[in-house]
Amino acid sequence: TFPLESGEGDIKVFTTRPDTVFGVTFMTLAPEHPLVESLISGKPNEAEARAFIERTHNMDRIDRQSDSLEKEGVFTGSYCLNPFTGRQVPIWLGNFVLAEYGTGAVMAVPAHDERDYAFATKYDIDIVQTIGPADDPHGVDLSAQAYTGDGVVVNSAQGDLDINGMGKDEAKVTMIGWLEAKGAGRGAVTYRLRAWLFSRQ
Numbered sequence: 387t388f389p390l391e392s393g394e395g396d397i398k399v400f401t402t403r404p405d406t407v408f409g410v411t412f413m414t415l416a417p418e419h420p421l422v423e424s425l426i427s428g429k430p431n432e433a434e435a436r437a438f439i440e441r442t443h444n445m446d447r448i449d450r451q452s453d454s455l456e457k458e459g460v461f462t463g464s465y466c467l468n469p470f471t472g473r474q475v476p477i478w479l480g481n482f483v484l485a486e487y488g489t490g491a492v493m494a495v496p497a498h499d500e501r502d503y504a505f506a507t508k509y510d511i512d513i514v515q516t517i518g519p520a521d522d523p524h525g526v527d528l529s530a531q532a533y534t535g536d537g538v539v540v541n542s543a544q545g546d547l548d549i550n551g552m553g554k555d556e557a558k559v560t561m562i563g564w565l566e567a568k569g570a571g572r573g574a575v576t577y578r579l580r581a582w583l584f585s586r587q
Contacts, residue, residue: 387469387570387571388410388413388466388467388468388469388475388493389466389467389469390421390464390465390466390467391464391465391466391467391474392464394424395421395424396466397413397415397421397466397477397489397491398489398491399413399488399489399491399492399493400488400489400574400576401493403495403498403558404557404558404561404562404565404571405516405517405539405542405549405552405554405557405558405561406495406497406498406516406517407468407469407470407493407495407561408468408470408471408514408516408541408542408544409495409496409497409498409514409515409516409517409541409542410468410475410493410494410495411475411494411495411496411506411511411512411513411514412475412476412477412478412494412496412505412506412511413466413475413476413477413478413491413492413493413494414459414478414479414480414482414483414491414492414494414505415462415477415478415479415480415483415490415491415492416479416480416483416484416485416487416490416491417438417439417442417443417479417481417483418443418484418485418490419483419485419490419491420490422435422439422462422479425462425463425464425477426462426463426464429462429463429464430463431460431461431463432463434460435460435461435462435463435479438458438459438460438479438481439479441481442479442481445481447484450481450482450484451482451484455481455482457480457481457482457501457504457505457508458480458481459478459479459480459481459505459509460478460479461476461477461478461509462476462477462478462479464476464477465477469565469568469570469571470542470544470547470561470564471544472544476511478494478505478509480492480505482501488576494506494511495516496511496512496513496532497513497514497515497516497517497526497528497532497533498515498516498517498532498533498534499532499534500531500532500534502532503528503531503532513528514541515528515533515540515541516539516540516541516542517533517535517536517537517538517539517540517554518533518537518538518540519535519536519537519538520537520538520553523537523538523540524540536553536554537553537554538550538551538552538553539551539552539553539554539557542557547560547561547564549561
């Protein structure tokens with residue numbers, strides 16, 4: 387759960403990578419997300435956001451899930467807070483996020499996800515490394531692409547929580563336990579069921 391900076395609600399996400407939450411540098415919502423109206427209302431780029439929403443609504447749903455889709459977005463003018471660090475996280479709308487998939491919100495970790503990396507470099511958003519190879523965890527070059535391999539955790543300590551040096555699996559368990567203890571999240575199993583016809587093809 388990422389609380390809104392305004393104090394008026396929060397954004398819930400589902401992630402398979404709680405070990406990378408220290409690397410979240412932006413949030414991407416589906417244009418249809420129920421919070422969007424309150425997030426863009428009265429903001430300097432409200433008109434641009436509304437035009438983007440209208441354009442996205444006119445796109446085919448299947449096209450929006452395509453890997454070949456050019457990923458586009460617009461900043462809402464609002465922020466949420468990282469539950470681990472308390473840092474401001476800008477909230478964007480993305481044409482590739484669907485309201486009915488997960489929670490309609492994607493926590494973006496551009497250092498370790500190719501789609502998030504492309505979006506972050508396109509819109510000049512920070513990229514923060516949180517995983518690196520065990521033999522040289524700080525030696526990752528993020529100037530040209532995301533690091534999607536396994537390794538150990540880096541840059542991930544705040545207050546009573548320090549997962550630096552842990553492997554991915556240990557870090558996941560530790561992060562979920564911390565979130566549950568703080569009432570800021572919980573472990574869950576989620577299934578994605580694709581249309582049977584497309585699965586057969």
